[in-house]
Amino acid sequence: MEVLLSDMKTHGSATGAGAETLLDVAALRADTPGCEQVVHFNNAGCGLLAAPVLATMLDHLNLEARLGGYEAAAARAEQVRAFYTETAALINCAPGNIAFAGSATHAYATALSSIPFEAGDVILTTRNDFISNQIAFLSLRKRFGVRLVHAPDLPEGGVDVAAMAALMRAHRPRLVSATHIPTNSGLVQPIAEIGAHCRELGLLYLVDACQSVGQFPIDVAEIGCDLLTATCRKFLRGPRGSGFLYVSDRVLRDGYEPLFIDMHGSRWVSPDSYRPVESAARFEEWEFPYATVLGCAAAVRYARQVGVAAIARRTPALAARLRARLGDLAGVRLLDRGRTLGALVTFEVEGWQAEPFKAAMDAAGVNSALSFREFAQFDFADKDVEWCLRLSPHYYNTEDEVDRVADIVAGLRASP
Numbered sequence: 223m224e225v226l227l228s229d230m231k232t233h234g235s236a237t238g239a240g241a242e243t244l245l246d247v248a249a250l251r252a253d254t255p256g257c258e259q260v261v262h263f264n265n266a267g268c269g270l271l272a273a274p275v276l277a278t279m280l281d282h283l284n285l286e287a288r289l290g291g292y293e294a295a296a297a298r299a300e301q302v303r304a305f306y307t308e309t310a311a312l313i314n315c316a317p318g319n320i321a322f323a324g325s326a327t328h329a330y331a332t333a334l335s336s337i338p339f340e341a342g343d344v345i346l347t348t349r350n351d352f353i354s355n356q357i358a359f360l361s362l363r364k365r366f367g368v369r370l371v372h373a374p375d376l377p378e379g380g381v382d383v384a385a386m387a388a389l390m391r392a393h394r395p396r397l398v399s400a401t402h403i404p405t406n407s408g409l410v411q412p413i414a415e416i417g418a419h420c421r422e423l424g425l426l427y428l429v430d431a432c433q434s435v436g437q438f439p440i441d442v443a444e445i446g447c448d449l450l451t452a453t454c455r456k457f458l459r460g461p462r463g464s465g466f467l468y469v470s471d472r473v474l475r476d477g478y479e480p481l482f483i484d485m486h487g488s489r490w491v492s493p494d495s496y497r498p499v500e501s502a503a504r505f506e507e508w509e510f511p512y513a514t515v516l517g518c519a520a521a522v523r524y525a526r527q528v529g530v531a532a533i534a535r536r537t538p539a540l541a542a543r544l545r546a547r548l549g550d551l552a553g554v555r556l557l558d559r560g561r562t563l564g565a566l567v568t569f570e571v572e573g574w575q576a577e578p579f580k581a582a583m584d585a586a587g588v589n590s591a592l593s594f595r596e597f598a599q600f601d602f603a604d605k606d607v608e609w610c611l612r613l614s615p616h617y618y619n620t621e622d623e624v625d626r627v628a629d630i631v632a633g634l635r636a637s638p
């Protein structure tokens with residue numbers, strides 16, 4: 223990685239604001255074994271592992287095989303702690319505000335379970351919250367009788383923040399929730415603007431940053447959220463089966479704790495009482511996939527070394543180039559709407575069904591993903607669409623690959 227970083231060129235003062243780092247894409251690709259195999263435009267599904275991340279994980283599995291699982295974890299205690307320091311530095315909080323989770327969904331459910339909902343409580347969200355979050359809200363409605371309120375969208379797409387703020391004042395929701403970038407389009411929601419209203423009104427605010435972490439800078443202080451969930455496997459390029467939960471000091475101080483807290487998250491201080499630990503470890507469980515945690519630490523370190531600001535310039539720009547190319551094609555309908563768009567490019571192709579189209583992309587050596595109406599009941603109904611193909615490049619993809627992928631889509635259009 224040192225070699226790789228010294229290969230990157232920095233223009234202007236390295237420390238000054240506005241210093242522009244140009245990524246050495248060739249070096250980054252050389253560091254990414256998958257680049258030799260496929261055109262990977264499914265980073266919104268799972269990013270390709272960088273070589274140091276893979277090596278870290280393999281090394282730990284080898285250590286576990288040689289020393290024993292508990293002993294290997296003890297031997298790597300310092301590197302495990304680095305998961306918290308790296309992730310905290312990535313999103314601008316303290317290590318004690320970070321909990322490791324097996325997935326973003328698990329982090330989200332654990333966070334929700336800490337809120338003592340009562341019948342009639344309102345959850346205020348958007349029309350573009352992630353499918354599993356929406357299902358969790360419906361489950362809370364079924365069990366506890368909470369009410370769900372969805373803020374309207376602007377005509378150009380994305381939540382109408384002024385309308386959402388009016389709903390906050392009218393309903394005083396028990397929880398406000400927003401997904402930064404939904405799984406089903408490139409829309410980037412104005413989460414900091416929403417957060418400013420939550421802070422003004424003292425409302426609990428939960429953000430799903432699953433698709434944005436590793437793609438855009440995430441600053442929890444600027445967002446003003448109480449809780450934030452993310453995965454490590456997508457734009458952070460960490461291993462599968464990993465994620466994290468940010469828990470603010472305010473939430474920790476106010477005594478929020480998950481419904482099922484265990485011997486890691488609390489102390490059993492007398493036969494009939496327990497005391498939650500002070501930090502966000504309260505939201506973790508005792509058992510950890512240590513090779514995965516170490517892989518996540520390596521992935522977050524890697525993203526920070528590459529430079530999140532530089533990634534945030536290059537990655538959405540590759541997506542914009544792809545959108546521009548696809549937008550020129552008759553029979554292709556681009557579906558991304560909103561003032562700001564990230565690196566998820568979604569579209570439908572006239573005359574094609576979902577699975578055959580994806581299979582044709584697979585056959586052409588391009589990794590992609592499908593989204594269906596079920597993933598986005600509000601958004602896809604608004605757009606009157608049943609399915610779309612999602613292409614999600616990352617900084618290690620090239621302009622050439624973008625053009626090749628656009629050419630492949632252009633070629634397929636004519637032959638459903």
Ligand SMILES: Cc1ncc(COP(=O)(O)O)c(C=O)c1O
Nearest residue numbers: 325326327352403404405432453
């Ligand atoms: C916006 C968003 N939130 C949450 C998730 C769920 O993440 P995980 O699969 O790690 O539970 C995803 C996964 O695609 C997502 O796109």
